[in-house]
Amino acid sequence: MGRFITIEGPDGAGKDSVLERILPELRKHLSAELVVTREPGGDPIAEQIRHLILDPANTAMDERTEALLYAASRRQHLQAVIEPALKRGAIVLCDRFVDSSIVYQGAGRGIGEQAVADINAFATAGRVPDLTVYFDVPAAVGLARIQAHRKNQQFDRLDQEADAFHERVHAAYIRLAQANPQRIVTVDATPALADVSAAALAVFKDRLSEYWTED
Ligand SMILES: Nc1ncnc2c1ncn2[C@@H]1O[C@H](COP(=O)(O)OP(=O)(O)OP(=O)(O)O)[C@@H](O)[C@H]1O
Ligand SMILES: [Mg+2]
Structure with a gap:
């Protein structure tokens, strides 16, 4: 069984930027297959479910319906992409997972963090x-x-409601990190990209030490 690693953080935290910078290092040093994915992960069924959520024609979608569809799409991606890779012994890096739903739907939209965690x-x-x-x-x-x-x-001014939404998301991430200190490692993403990348790389090296090779 491989390792399942998720990447989390608010919009604009730099998840993509950091991954892009450190992936060559990870590929060079990790002795196992590395699978980098994000939902819906190219799975056709997960993609169709995503399409329903994102279709502008569906603006009337109920918030709980949306949360259930995200969970359904996640389930499909998990079964089609992540579980088979883990079975092969791969290290799977997934950009956003359940925590994102808990903070965005649960806290941001206000459906309730526990309810979203449960589904x-x-x-x-x-x-x-x-x-x-x-x-x-x-x-x-x-x-x-x-x-x-x-x-x-033109889209530069975010209204107060959007600001409050993102404050709730951030506060919920902090609560999750505090509640799961073994699983969640926090990287301060406010410094320059090079520094954040170095800090992230150090976390991977530390937590994947049995896969790490120097050459
Ligand atoms: N440490 C940093 N300092 C300054 N700017 C940064 C830093 N990291 C990323 N950026 C810039 O911030 C923007 C958002 O970065 P990026 O797309 O990597 O974030 P993200 O976490 O993947 O966001 P999203 O959740 O929206 O996908 C990009 O324009 C990027 O160049
Ligand atoms: Mg991103």
């Missing part, structure tokens, strides 16, 4: 990440990064 427990049937690397930035920092790189200045 996801059904979806994942006991599969919990061995390690979650959580990139921590205050909501305002993540949003400022996204805004700075947005081309269309």
